Amino acid sequence: MRISDMHGEFFLQGNYACAEAAISAGCRFFGAYPITPASEIAERMSYRLPQLDGVFVQFEDEIASMASILGASWAGVKSMTATSGPGISLMLENIGLGMMMETPCVVVNVQRGSPSTGLPTSWGQSDMMQARWGSHGDYGSIALCPKSPQEYFDLTIKAFNFSEKYRLPVFIMADAVVGHMTEKVVIPPSEELELIERKYTNKKGDQYKPYECCDDEFVPDFAKAGDGHLYHSTGLTHNEKGYPDMSVETHIKLVNRLINKIRDNSEEIILLEKRDIDDADVIVISYGITSRTVIPAIEKAKKKGIKIGYLRLITVWPFPEKLILELSKKVAGFVVAELNMGQVALEVDRCAKYCTTKWLPHPGGGMHSQSEIIKAIEEVAHAK
Amino acid sequence: MKELRVKISGFGGQGIILSSYIVGKAASIFDGKNASMTQAYGPEARGGACSSQVVISPQEVDYPLVDETEILIAMSQEGYDKFLHILLEDGILLYDSDLVTNLQSHKNFKAKKIPATRIAEELGKKIVANIVMLGFATAQAKIASPEAMKQAIIGSVPAKFKDLNIKAFDYGYNYKGE
Structure with a gap:
């Protein structure tokens, strides 16, 4: 087997599965600063990328790491970085630049207990809102939450596809359990993977305007640095030519496009797993590792005669607003279990106009007990 | 067969995580x-406290953590003290008898001991103590088939130490515990 064709069945750690998926997706630049519990991604990339004529750089910090993957992407190379919450905090300025310059790349956050340096070797899900609103300003955001090493692999491929298609940094919101969990991972041969590549412009030289979109499209065609196009790109509000333009009209048009390219395509981007939600009285909403730890409690509560649905958010951003609104007309309420103090529960609450939302917060480092999940389900069922 | 949970505890450097990796891969x-x-x-x-865990099931594993366990492997006194309470009634305790000496009551479960670290030293390398213990656990607690365990070991250790590790596994597998 050639090293680049690593495929088959492996007993693989989640973080390694993420690195292998990036390689399968065509990622050939990785810039990062190591941090627990994300370091294994950098470790694997550091020996896999040189085998494939790719480039691995360990930078002096996360600020430089994020800048480097933007630069690599502008050179036409698929790029990725991986860190944990404290590193994302440092990257946010350049993540915002990536959003504004519409730069395809993938940012992995293996979440640990926080705030600040928090629990380095333990888990949490408390950076969910950071992935939505972390960098200043308004922009659309995509965040995917894997529950297992296999899904970590699959979603890393998807993250690259979304980043290429919609031209933005895409977040993979893993956590320390899934990152360090080892399970069977099936890696398909690369020719069987569905890969989306960014749309390069056909226009030559100064005919090309880097931020020009047709009326029915939200994403401008790309030209990579060094291909002879005359272009300019900046974090300042810019016109179709990429030049700074401080007019209100240009600003309104640009910011709306950054939001609408995600919002108007949210049906394609939102991935969900639904079980028994059609005739449920109570729906338990969870994502990432929590979507596995709630299952034994749901099974026990079902034995008490409660009709329980299970809704797993594979995509957390954009949020499935319409679905939650529709379901809220039919159910007694939602129970939202997550390893933070209510970040996604608040979103559910915002959208569930016709039923109650029961928050089940936990700051991380541990897991919800089965009894507290059952108690929450019973409370919502009995309030009907 | 229902779920079988295996908790392995010891200290960093003993190959506690590699042990679980081998069991899971097998x-x-x-x-x-x-x-x-x-x-x-x-x-x-x-040198710090370290533990790892594997959940083995014919179905997909939903809950991956081990809050209570059918099998506890203790490679240090601290690991024994910390996790004995999660061992279920009728569970199996396997411990290194030279490293775990301050014992509590074992009346609710089966307890089997082996001086795994000493055996490993006699075989030539202390580092294979975890493999001796895995051989012992395979025989005493049927955590996986011995063939699968050996295949997993061969793929997980450096090629030049393959024979030593298989020897260590066989020694543990054939050891008659007390």
């Missing part, structure tokens, strides 16, 4: 079951 890749392996360690690495 079960999922070579025995055709599902296995989910997770680990816990502190900010320090070598």
Whole structure:
């Protein structure tokens, strides 16, 4: 087997599965600063990328790491970085630049207990809102939450596809359990993977305007640095030519496009797993590792005669607003279990106009007990 | 068969995490079951308390953590003290009899001991103590088939130490515990 064709069945750690998926997706630049519990991604990339004529750089910090993957992407190379919450905090300025310059790349956050340096070797899900609103300003955001090493692999491929298609940094919101969990991972041969590549412009030289979109499209065609196009790109509000333009009209048009390219395509981007939600009285909403730890409690509560649905958010951003609104007309309420103090529960609450939302917060480092999940389900069922 | 949970505890440097990796790989890749392996360690690495765990199931593993366990392997006194309470009634305790000496009551479960570290030293390398213990656990607690365990070991250790590790596994497998 050639090293680049690593495929088959492996007993693989989640973080390694993420690195292998990036390689399968065509990622050939990785810039990062190591941090627990994300370091294994950098470790694997550091020996896999040189085998494939790719480039691995360990930078002096996360600020430089994020800048480097933007630069690599502008050179036409698929790029990725991986860190944990404290590193994302440092990257946010350049993540915002990536959003504004519409730069395809993938940012992995293996979440640990926080705030600040928090629990380095333990888990949490408390950076969910950071992935939505972390960098200043308004922009659309995509965040995917894997529950297992296999899904970590699959979603890393998807993250690259979304980043290429919609031209933005895409977040993979893993956590320390899934990152360090080892399970069977099936890696398909690369020719069987569905890969989306960014749309390069056909226009030559100064005919090309880097931020020009047709009326029915939200994403401008790309030209990579060094291909002879005359272009300019900046974090300042810019016109179709990429030049700074401080007019209100240009600003309104640009910011709306950054939001609408995600919002108007949210049906394609939102991935969900639904079980028994059609005739449920109570729906338990969870994502990432929590979507596995709630299952034994749901099974026990079902034995008490409660009709329980299970809704797993594979995509957390954009949020499935319409679905939650529709379901809220039919159910007694939602129970939202997550390893933070209510970040996604608040979103559910915002959208569930016709039923109650029961928050089940936990700051991380541990897991919800089965009894507290059952108690929450019973409370919502009995309030009907 | 229902779920089988294995908790392995010791200190950093003993190959506690590699042990779980081998058990999980044997079960999922070579025995055709599902296995989910997770680990816990502190900010320090070598010498600090360390534990790892595997859930083996014919079905997909939903809950991957081990809050209570059918099998506990203790490679240190601290690991024994910390996790004995999660061992279920009728469970199996396997421990290194030279490293775990301050014993509590074992009346609710089966307890089997082996001086795994001493045996490993006699075989030539202390580092294979975990493999001696895995051989012992395979025979005494049927955590996976011995063939699958050997395949997993061969794929997980440096090639030049393959023979030593298989020897260590066989020694543990054939050891008559008390």
